[in-house]
Amino acid sequence: MHQKSLKKWIGIFILLLVAGLAVLYYLSPDWMARSALAIERFKAGLKKESLTTNNVRFVYLTGGKGPAMVLLHGFGGSKDNFTRLAGRLADDYRIIVPDLPGFGESTRNPEWNYAMPAQASRLHAFITALGIQSFHLAGNSMGGGIATEYAARHPERVKSLCLMAPGHVSCAPPSELFLMVEKGKNPFFVKDLEDYSELMKMVFADLPFIPRPIRVYFAEQMMKDQKFLKQAMDDIMKKPYAVEKHICEYPGPVLAVWGDKDRILHPKGADILAEKAPRIQKAIIKDCGHLPMLEKPRQTARSYNAFLKTIPANTPSG
Numbered sequence: 001m002h003q004k005s006l007k008k009w010i011g012i013f014i015l016l017l018v019a020g021l022a023v024l025y026y027l028s029p030d031w032m033a034r035s036a037l038a039i040e041r042f043k044a045g046l047k048k049e050s051l052t053t054n055n056v057r058f059v060y061l062t063g064g065k066g067p068a069m070v071l072l073h074g075f076g077g078s079k080d081n082f083t084r085l086a087g088r089l090a091d092d093y094r095i096i097v098p099d100l101p102g103f104g105e106s107t108r109n110p111e112w113n114y115a116m117p118a119q120a121s122r123l124h125a126f127i128t129a130l131g132i133q134s135f136h137l138a139g140n141s142m143g144g145g146i147a148t149e150y151a152a153r154h155p156e157r158v159k160s161l162c163l164m165a166p167g168h169v170s171c172a173p174p175s176e177l178f179l180m181v182e183k184g185k186n187p188f189f190v191k192d193l194e195d196y197s198e199l200m201k202m203v204f205a206d207l208p209f210i211p212r213p214i215r216v217y218f219a220e221q222m223m224k225d226q227k228f229l230k231q232a233m234d235d236i237m238k239k240p241y242a243v244e245k246h247i248c249e250y251p252g253p254v255l256a257v258w259g260d261k262d263r264i265l266h267p268k269g270a271d272i273l274a275e276k277a278p279r280i281q282k283a284i285i286k287d288c289g290h291l292p293m294l295e296k297p298r299q300t301a302r303s304y305n306a307f308l309k310t311i312p313a314n315t316p317s318g
Contacts, residue, residue, distance in 0.1 A: 033217035037080050044087030046095065050105075053129040056122055059105035060098035064090030067159070068132045071097045072123075074141025074167070074291075075236075076188055076222065076229060078104035081140065085293035088301035093136065098126060100143065102232060114232040116168070116241050120149040127157070136308065138162035140293060141265065142236070145243055152249035160311050161250060162304055163243070164257045165290050169269035170242040176263040177202065188233070189226060193219045205261035205289040244272055247280070254280040255307040257300060259288030281307055 041048070046063040061079045069089065071082040079097040086095045099106040101122045102114050112118065123146060127135070137158050139147030144166025151158040180187060187199045196219035201207055222229075247254060254277075258270040270282040283303035285292045292300040 030217055032211065032213040036211075036214055037083075040080065040083045044083045045090045046083060046086055046097070051126065051129055054122070054125045055107070056101050056125065057107045058098050058101070058126050060096055061086070062094070062096050064093050064095045066091075066093045068135035069093040069095055070127065070132075070135050070137050071095065071293075072100060072137075072139035072143030072147050073097075073103065074139075074143050075232070076103075076225075077140070077143075080104075081291060082293055084297035085301055085304075088297060089304070092305075096130065096132075096135075098123075100146070102228060108228060110228070110231065114235040115239055116145045116149045116236070118235075119146045120153060123150055124154065133157065134159050136160045136162070138164065138304070139166065140164040140291065142167045145241060148243045148246050148250070149241075151252070152246045155250050155252060158250065158252055160253045160255070160308065161247075162255045162257065162307065163247075163273070164292055164300070165259065165262055165265050165267075166243050166256070166269070166273075167236075167265060168241040168243045169265070169272055170240065171244055171272050172266045172269040175266040177265070186233075188229060190219065190222050191226075192223070195219075196222060202263050203290050204295050205259060205287055206295070208295070243269075244276055247273060247276060252279075253307070253311055255304065256280060256282045257285065257292055257303060258282070259285050259290060259292050259295070261288060262290045264290040281310075283307070 041061060044063065046061040048059065049062055050057055050059045052058070059079070061083065063086070071086065073079060073081045079099045082097045086097060089095060100119060101112070102108045134157050137147050137151060137160070139145070144163040145168045147161060147163065148166060151161045177187065187202055190196045190199060193216060196215065200210070254273070256270045256273040258267045260267055267284065270284060274280050274282045285296050285299050285303070288296045
């Protein structure tokens with residue numbers, strides 16, 4: 001009798017637990033999303049920290065050991081875009097992934113300018129405050145443009161540069177995104193969950209399963225950020241920037257990584273950069289969209305590690 005009663009109460013507990021999780025699934029997308037991100041960070045061996053310098057509070061992920069490596073996300077992204085790749089690099093490198101000013105949890109000020117030069121200056125203040133003297137630098141999309149600007153300004157600090165589908169390769173053919181913008185529709189300006197889902201289909205070649213609460217959470221975040229995103233986009237587009245020009249101002253080793261099915265920035269950008277100098281290597285990730293570090297982290301890590309092995313080990317590290 002006692003055993004039957006115990007089984008009954010265990011069954012009731014399980015039903016209540018399942019019911020509670022169902023409620024959280026549909027009514028608490030914020031909690032579900034944050035929990036999912038926390039799990040991803042834990043698996044990657046990363047922890048969240050913050051640092052304030054020059055009136056900017058930087059929130060960043062860090063972990064691993066070895067030479068320093070800084071990873072920069074793209075427009076509308078955040079530090080968590082690099083979690084899956086960082087987990088594959090943390091055994092050999094000290095990983096630092098900041099939310100760039102204005103994005104994620106870092107300081108946002110509507111009076112600031114968010115073009116490449118201004119963001120590179122803020123990044124330098126962050127790097128200096130961390131006490132890092134030299135490091136490997138990688139950036140995706142907008143982050144690739146900022147990384148290029150930083151490397152051109154401070155070549156003595158950047159041991160290597162990895163550009164993952166960097167923005168502003170001005171000689172590249174117009175991408176599907178740019179053709180849409182020319183017709184008056186920018187997919188990054190979303191007004192509802194449907195718009196966000198369409199943007200995700202453009203960003204990924206093979207859209208991974210994203211639970212509805214997490215999609216809802218990120219869609220709502222992006223909708224809240226629309227005013228800022230439009231301001232940042234205006235700042236970036238006001239002054240034309242050519243990565244293929246500024247990359248020549250950085251004499252160190254460069255790797256250009258691109259997904260072969262990128263609809264946001266044309267994959268021919270990799271060829272254009274590689275033609276600029278023999279030292280610029282390229283890696284094309286098959287069946288991949290605009291976020292190789294997120295969609296194909298294993299293949300991206302393999303290409304990046306192969307490139308890093310070509311860099312002399314005696315280069316000073318941060």
